[in-house]
Amino acid sequence: MTPERHLAESLLVHRVKTDRMFAWLLAAQWFFAIVLAFMLSPYSASGGVHFHLKAAVCIGGLLTGLPITLTVMRPGQWETRHMVAASQMLWSALLIMITGGRIETHFHIFGSLAFLAFYRDWRVLVTATGVVVADHLARGLMWPDSVYGASNPEWWRFLEHAAWVVFEDTVLVVMCRQSMREMRVSASRQASVETEVQLRTRELEASLAHVKQLAATEKQLEVELRQAQKLESVGRLAAGIAHEINTPIQYIGDSLAFVREAIGDLPTADPEERDYLDAQIPIALTRGLDGIARVARIVRSMKVFAHPDQPEMTAVDLNEALASTFDVARNEYKYVADVDLALASDLPSVCCHAGQINQVFLNLVVNAAHAIGDAHPAGTRGRIAATTRRDGDSVVIAIADSGAGIPEAIRDHVFEPFFTTKPVGKGTGQGLAIAHSVIDRHRGSLTFESVVGIGTTFFVRLPITAAA
Amino acid sequence: MVFTVVGAWLVGVAIAAVVVFDHATTPGADGPTPARWPDASRIARAATAPTLLVFVTPGCPCTRATFTELGAAIDQMRPRPAVVVVVEHGDASYRPPIEVTAIVSDDGTEMARFGARTSGHVALYDAGGALAFTGGVTGERGHIGDNVSRRALVAAASPTPHRVYGCALDNAP
Numbered sequence: 170m171t172p173e174r175h176l177a178e179s180l181l182v183h184r185v186k187t188d189r190m191f192a193w194l195l196a197a198q199w200f201f202a203i204v205l206a207f208m209l210s211p212y213s214a215s216g217g218v219h220f221h222l223k224a225a226v227c228i229g230g231l232l233t234g235l236p237i238t239l240t241v242m243r244p245g246q247w248e249t250r251h252m253v254a255a256s257q258m259l260w261s262a263l264l265i266m267i268t269g270g271r272i273e274t275h276f277h278i279f280g281s282l283a284f285l286a287f288y289r290d291w292r293v294l295v296t297a298t299g300v301v302v303a304d305h306l307a308r309g310l311m312w313p314d315s316v317y318g319a320s321n322p323e324w325w326r327f328l329e330h331a332a333w334v335v336f337e338d339t340v341l342v343v344m345c346r347q348s349m350r351e352m353r354v355s356a357s358r359q360a361s362v363e364t365e366v367q368l369r370t371r372e373l374e375a376s377l378a379h380v381k382q383l384a385a386t387e388k389q390l391e392v393e394l395r396q397a398q399k400l401e402s403v404g405r406l407a408a409g410i411a412h413e414i415n416t417p418i419q420y421i422g423d424s425l426a427f428v429r430e431a432i433g434d435l436p437t438a439d440p441e442e443r444d445y446l447d448a449q450i451p452i453a454l455t456r457g458l459d460g461i462a463r464v465a466r467i468v469r470s471m472k473v474f475a476h477p478d479q480p481e482m483t484a485v486d487l488n489e490a491l492a493s494t495f496d497v498a499r500n501e502y503k504y505v506a507d508v509d510l511a512l513a514s515d516l517p518s519v520c521c522h523a524g525q526i527n528q529v530f531l532n533l534v535v536n537a538a539h540a541i542g543d544a545h546p547a548g549t550r551g552r553i554a555a556t557t558r559r560d561g562d563s564v565v566i567a568i569a570d571s572g573a574g575i576p577e578a579i580r581d582h583v584f585e586p587f588f589t590t591k592p593v594g595k596g597t598g599q600g601l602a603i604a605h606s607v608i609d610r611h612r613g614s615l616t617f618e619s620v621v622g623i624g625t626t627f628f629v630r631l632p633i634t635a636a637a
Numbered sequence: 638m639v640f641t642v643v644g645a646w647l648v649g650v651a652i653a654a655v656v657v658f659d660h661a662t663t664p665g666a667d668g669p670t671p672a673r674w675p676d677a678s679r680i681a682r683a684a685t686a687p688t689l690l691v692f693v694t695p696g697c698p699c700t701r702a703t704f705t706e707l708g709a710a711i712d713q714m715r716p717r718p719a720v721v722v723v724v725e726h727g728d729a730s731y732r733p734p735i736e737v738t739a740i741v742s743d744d745g746t747e748m749a750r751f752g753a754r755t756s757g758h759v760a761l762y763d764a765g766g767a768l769a770f771t772g773g774v775t776g777e778r779g780h781i782g783d784n785v786s787r788r789a790l791v792a793a794a795s796p797t798p799h800r801v802y803g804c805a806l807d808n809a810p
Contacts, residue, residue, distance in 0.1 A: 210698030213804060219698060220660055228653045235646045239639075248639055259650060266657065269702075269780040312658055318782045 175356035188240040258300035270318030409500020417460035424457035470496035484518035502538035532600035540572025569626035664800035665755025674766035683719035692753035697804035699779035703757035757803035772799025
């Protein structure tokens with residue numbers, strides 16, 4: 170906004186306020202005149218309403234009504250303030266007349282001029298002064314008693330009165346012009362500040378947009394990173410799972426081959442061989458079925474583990490999720506650790522993103538296996554203990570290992586991205602960071618307790634109901 | 638529109654000024670005041686000093702200015718007159734705002750006798766019973782301030798009637 174526009178707006182606001190002030194002043198004067206007339210001369214000698222009271226009501230209403238109406242209908246407009254000025258001066262004339270030209274009452278003129286200067290418009294003072302001079306001139310000629318309190322004043326008496334009014338006007342005009350100068354400076358400063366604020370606002374908006382873009386990029390990167398880490402896990406697990414499936418497939422094949430050969434031999438077998446085959450065929454079939462069941466279990470666990478991410482949270486059986494994770498990660502720990510699962514039978518379903526939580530469990534299990542593998546000499550085995558339990562409105566999943574524990578010096582860094590103590594190729598330093606991020610998004614917590622030389626326990630705490 | 642309203646307002650203000658001017662400067666009715674103190678009057682005249690009669694009606698607010706002017710005039714008059722206030726249908730509670738010699742309640746007889754028809758009428762008789770001044774002592778209705786009538790009363794040498802400004806008395810035509 171330009172300084173001129175600021176000045177015009179400030180002046181309008183100021184003049185509307187001044188109009189409002191004069192509306193109250195005029196109303197108060199009218200009320201005062203009526204009360205005064207009622208107290209001094211309520212009735213005429215004949216018992217009717219006295220002329221003074223009638224005049225206070227009617228003439229006071231005439232002088233007051235129109236300017237007050239204009240202050241309401243056209244506040245801040247030039248015609249309103251000039252009307253107010255004329256009315257206020259006529260009130261002065263009326264009061265001077267009523268008091269028989271008392272010199273003290275003339276101070277009403279000077280007080281009114283000072284009030285009118287609040288408009289900061291010297292033209293208003295010209296109007297007011299014009300009314301005063303015209304009134305003194307006219308009444309001085311026709312009715313001097315009512316304005317000077319004397320029957321035969323000097324002919325130049327109105328000039329003397331006018332001169333004092335002009336003297337005050339001069340002071341007030343100077344004050345008005347000074348006030349206007351100050352308002353101009355203020356408007357200019359305000360416009361300058363506004364321009365600066367607009368500039369800064371645009372800069373801030375640009376910065377905000379940039380920050381939002383960065384946040385979106387970061388979020389996208391995080392998703393991609395999580396996906397990459399998942400792929401990394403899948404890649405690492407693939408060989409182990411293939412091995413896990415291959416073993417039962419082998420003895421399923423062996424068993425089926427034995428059964429086929431045995432069935433072929435049965436017609437020509439002697440009684441001793443027949444007895445042997447009768448005993449071994451069911452055993453071979455049972456072993457084959459066991460193998461098929463094992464493959465089926467691995468496939469089912471894979472299916473549970475590889476639960477695709479859904480946009481909405483769903484109710485998940487965390488016991489099943491944890492057990493499946495141990496199944497698919499078996500190749501990671503089976504050579505170094507035994508597993509104890511103590512899953513609470515009354516564990517409620519938890520509202521969560523199943524795929525993401527499975528990823529957390531996998532990271533913790535793999536870390537536990539690596540910690541044990543690093544800490545135990547070849548040929549010895551450690552232990553991974555996993556428990557689930559309900560704790561109020563949350564469930565707590567604890568995965569403990571009997572590894573070497575986490576040294577005090579690095580405990581503050583284990584959840585930092587890219588922090589790892591594993592050799593190159595074995596870990597990227599993203600597992601715990603992503604696990605922490607996932608649990609955080611679920612409004613849960615991921616903490617750990619560790620004793621060097623004894624082992625580490627990670628605690629996953631998740632709210633049962635979906636977090637807001 | 639605004640200028641039409643303002644024009645009508647100015648006309649109204651001018652009419653109001655005329656009405657006020659007319660009210661303040663129109664004198665009340667006045668009858669002939671006897672040149673000598675009437676023998677029939679029941680009001681006691683001072684034997685050795687002038688007697689100043691003031692005719693008022695208690696309900697007239699304009700009369701306050703009359704007493705203000707009278708107070709100033711009496712202070713300057715030599716010899717000091719005996720002041721008798723004749724109150725139209727006055728009762729015992731009426732007290733004028735200046736020091737007076739006597740207060741007389743009148744049913745209009747004395748007022749008619751002395752030709753007083755407007756509240757604020759003053760008549761001054763010298764010690765010999767001759768009329769020295771008659772009329773009002775304010776320049777306008779209810780207005781205080783120096784004026785020709787008051788100066789004439791102080792001089793006590795102007796039996797010519799002066800205008801009386803005030804409320805009408807009951808015996809006014």
